[in-house]
Amino acid sequence: MTVSEVTSAPQDTRKPSFWYGLPLGYVSLDLHPPAERLMGIVNQLRGLPDQERDEADRALRLYAGIVSLLNTNRVQECALGVHPDDAGGFTTSVFTVSTMLTAGNSAKLVVAGLAGSAADGRDEGMRPLDLPCGIGFLSEKRSPAPRSSRRPEAGDAAPSHIWQGTVAVAAPSTPELIVLQMVTPNLDSADAYRDILLGIARTLTFANPARAAADNEDKEPEALTGAAAAMRNDFG
Known part of the structure; x- marks a missing residue:
């Protein structure tokens, strides 16, 4: 190791x-993702078919929720x-x-x-x-x-x-x-x-x-x- x-x-x-x-x-x-990266992901999601877009949107919201929770609890x-x-x-x-x-x-x-x-x-x-x-x-x-x-x-x-x-x-x-x-x-x-x-x-x-x-x-x-x-x- x-x-x-x-x-x-x-x-x-x-x-x-x-x-x-x-x-x-x-x-x-990444606990501090830059806004530009998030906007780039959002723009990519808009081009996906409906089902894939919904699944990717849920994953992105989960990631955002986890990051917010970790930052609230002073996680470095x-x-x-x-x-x-x-x-x-x-x-x-x-x-x-x-x-x-x-x-x-x-x-x-x-x-x-x-x-x-x-x-x-x-x-x-x-x-x-x-x-x-x-x-x-x-x-x-x-x-x-x-x-x-x-x-x-x-x-x-x-x-x-x-x-x-x-x-x-x-x-x-x-x-x-x-x-x-x-x-x-x-x-x-x-x-x-x-x-x-x-x-x-x-x-x-x-x-x-x-x-x-x-x-x-x-x-x-x-x-x-x-x-x-x-x-x-x-x-x-």
């Missing part, structure tokens, strides 16, 4: 940038994953990165408290993490899969449960948590997807890797450290 890209959350005056490695097999959903990244399984088929997952505000400037205190409750066994579904970027925690659970109220006939083919893994880390000098989440309907592959989630979490950094690489360009090659080492170790 190799790093396919290093992603930065959009910058503004409130929060710092952060970067992480996204492994192969994941395709990012949504990536769809497809990987081969041992049975010769494919297993799917959804990976998201979001930011969550905490009261005051207590993000580190929130993470420390949750990690502490995980460490002493008060919450069996959580465990503390010592990541290169700081202290965090891992939470995982199995939940009933959501059902579509618009297409109840699809319920029989849909999975009954999903596995959900969440890693949270406090952003430096801000009241925000960086939340990495992996969801898959393939419960048998939960261990593999937990490893992928933890691998991504170990590459999370608040220092621009490109700037660090530029600073080291004229130096003699040496052992990788920090985020660069994490990416090499976890993604090859």
Whole structure:
């Protein structure tokens, strides 16, 4: 597995940038599609036959609704994953990165408290993490899969449960948590997807890797450290 890209959350005056490695097999959903692209799609839809136009219009409206929902929930990244399984088929997952505000400037205190409750066994579904970027925690659970109220006939083919893994880390000098989440309907592959989630979490950094690489360009090659080492170790 190799790093396919290093992603930065959009910058503004409130929060710092952060970067992480996204492994192969994941395709990012465009959460900020330009108006020109959307208008181009609409114009293409107008030229389709009636049935195809209706189906494409529903898909476009679904995409717009998902993007709106993700943006409302401060999601910075949504990536769809497809990987081969041992049975010769494919297993799917959804990976998201979001930011969550905490009261005051207590993000580190929130993470420390949750990690502490995980460490002493008060919450069996959580465990503390010592990541290169700081202290965090891992939470995982199995939940009933959501059902579509618009297409109840699809319920029989849909999975009954999903596995959900969440890693949270406090952003430096801000009241925000960086939340990495992996969801898959393939419960048998939960261990593999937990490893992928933890691998991504170990590459999370608040220092621009490109700037660090530029600073080291004229130096003699040496052992990788920090985020660069994490990416090499976890993604090859």
